[in-house]
Amino acid sequence: MKLAAYYLERLKGNKTAIIGLAFIIFLVLTALIGPFFTVSPTQVNFSEKNLPPIGFSSEQSEYSAKVGGLVMTNMHGTWKHPLGTDGMGRDLLSQLISGARVSLLVGLLATGLAIVIGAIIGVSSAYFGGIADSILMRFTDIMITFPFLLLLILIVYMFGSSLALIILSIGLTGWTGTARLVRSETLSLRTRDFVIASKALGASDLRIIFYHLLPNTISSIIVLATLSIPGAILAEAALSFIGLGDPQVASWGNILNAGQNDLQAAWWIAVEPGIMLFFTVISFNFLGEGLRDAFDPKGDYN
């Protein structure tokens, strides 16, 4: 714990990392308690469709019974829908909050799964060596050779696009970087004295792996995980954006997909989820780089 406090102290000196962390905390809180304060993200109301955000106004065509046809009216944002509504009158603020939940869920679960798989493969590959190492590493090479997004599209296309399956596929395809990192770090640890000593004392392979090898790679894993989360979030968003996302949930990618066709009439639908996505990704990148610097023993100089 003392060590954690030490790294936290070093992280505090990094302005961008702290900004990133603050935004992530804000996002998590919003995703957790936001739904209690907003209307349902799926509530359709055609009389309030394409409302602009507060402070903006926009020309919208509307059916008028008086004229018996479409008339152009100037719509203004309302406090009821502070961020506006989409083409079906659904509240965008609550959709964005729902999207935050989806993105965080995907980012954390998929990355978590990828890290666990990668760590297991990497550490076993390095620890057992020989043929096991060759087979596991060639397998990793093969996985790495498939472009990430193309493989995801193929899997989601073949097996369906529920959110659970999307998370699972991102996790099952995204572990290769972790495996290579953990393998190389473990390789350099394997010959260290403390591992040899515990081997000599008769410690089991599992014990050596879990008590000696993995904990020593933890700082690299944390950095890699933090920097992998945006990749997972973007992968889900990209899938949803091209129309392969889970249609049951309001994710940022889904909103963007809908907004693509409404650029002319309602620009905010495409702008708002993108801004959220951008801030989320850049926050994790800032935090990840900050953590890397904080863990870097060379960072002590100057």
Added chain:
Amino acid sequence: MDRSYLAKRLLHALIIAWGVMTASFFLMRIGPHSPADKYLATLGAGHNVSQVTAAIESRYGVDRPLYEQYFNYINSLLHGDWGWSFSTSMPVSDLIKIHWAYSFQLIFLSSILAIILGISLGIFTAARKNTKADHIATFFSFAGISIPNFWLGMMLILIFSVKLGWFKTYYDTGLPMFSLSNLYALILPVITLATGMVAGYGRFVRSSMLENMNKDFVRTARAKGLPESVVLRKHVFRNALLPVVTIIMLDMSGIIFGGAYITEFIFGIPGLGWMSLKAVFSDDYSVVMAVTLIGAFVTLFFNLVADIAYTYLDPRIRYE
């Protein structure tokens, strides 16, 4: 030593290629799609389903033992037979021949732009380390890396096409690929695809430059009395370039393939990504698989090129 290293890399690439094909075969086998399902779906009612199914399955060899199917699958892939596209009623290989050039054009133009700008940005910021210009460039690099390219593409359309009306034309396959009109239509797509690359390469070149600036041989070069520009251009940059070449080569495949896929989708450029996505929505299995396989093979190719390039650029490996 040189030749045996090359042979080793080639052998490795062959093993991976075999693994990729095998993986695709098993993906196909465990997937829910049988060629018969596809065909039956287009056939409609009024036919003897089981008879047709049996005929198709025998035509495609799905009724054979697994090892035989596997052998036939690899064999036909190697002979350029990538299956049949149900939605367009032509061999997938013909479809690829029609569409690949559009992807290539987009990726080629974006990469050239990204390499030139990214390397310049990296050198510029490394030479001005910790100045205001460096901090600003670093911030924009982070933004460029973090901005989702599909959103960037949409925002470019929103601002420059919808609001300003500067770009009204779309990519027209009726015109020559390098016609002015088509090149004009490629401006926004190229910016979309290149932004992330410029930012990424810029940061990578910067850190590689900075790492090499601290090397002893750079001090030696300064002690010789070389002008600072020569020190940077020759001694620092040439060394910094080594890992950059590798990164760019490796990047070419993965990120660019994903990025190009989506960029083609947004801007309606009829490349392989666009073709694959159309196939996804018309449930044309072989096309989707073929594009994924091409992605893997291109990746493999660039990895190999990166390896070989490295041996030629770094004398320490060349003369091992």
Added chain:
Amino acid sequence: MTSEIILSIENLKTYFFTKKGIVRAVDNISFDIRKGEILCIVGESGSGKTVTALSILRLVESPGKIIEGKIILDEDNLLELSPHKMQDVRGNKIAMVFQDPHSALNPIFTIGDQVSEAISAHKSCNKEDASSQATQLLELVGIPLAKERYHDYPHQFSGGMKQRVVIAMALACHPRVLIADEPATALDLTVQAQILDLFLELRARFEMSIIYITHDLGVVSEIADSIVVMYAGRIMEKGGSRDVLGNPVHPYTKGLMGCLPSEKGIIIPIPGTIPGLINPPAGCIFHPRCVNALDICRMERPPMTKITDEHYVSCFLGGVNG
């Protein structure tokens, strides 16, 4: 030993501005070097020898900075030259050989290229001329088959051979002063002796002045004409080789000589370690380790005191205990 003074360092201060505070790596040092002599700067690691050398070439890198002083070569103060003019001094009038030959050469260029580059940096000559001169230099420093090996890369040479290449680079423009920063430390003992011989030979041949930095008093006793003893960024004692080695006055110099194995084979170490340079001890910087320290040593910085015309010491006990 009274040939003309070629290079003169006056009141040089080079500080490093780190987050933890100011490191006074070189703190007010002065010494002269005469034509054709070998001057040895001696001291433990961290005593500011290398920073002194880099300061002379103005190659101190951030966060280090030369605060004040003069470095006079040919009546020019190097510290006042424009960056462009300074460039013309480096490698041309003053050249340097670095400690670690393994990292001092650029791994991706041939040795011939790196030597000829040093020539064409200062002389307007075509490529063939530069490369033939480079080949001659490589022969001169004792690279066997220099012509054939011209196109080889650094990793194809042994450490000693690499150092010869670095020396060839430094000799490219027949500099008037050659600074050698522990050029043999990273090498095997037998190779060290060869490199030392090379320096002696070069000095005799070109009448260069050589500033030879080392922590090895054995080397000093073999080659030095005059000696500067540095400790924690300051000069403790300086003078002719015979004076300093034969009649050491400063307790630190005596301590260093105590570290030499004596005839009886006993090594007498100096107690303590070199102090931190951020908050150096007040007064004489050596007093915490000095067995003879007086009260005044803890309060005032001792001035440079003349013992003979050629021998100075920075110690209140100068001459008293000598």
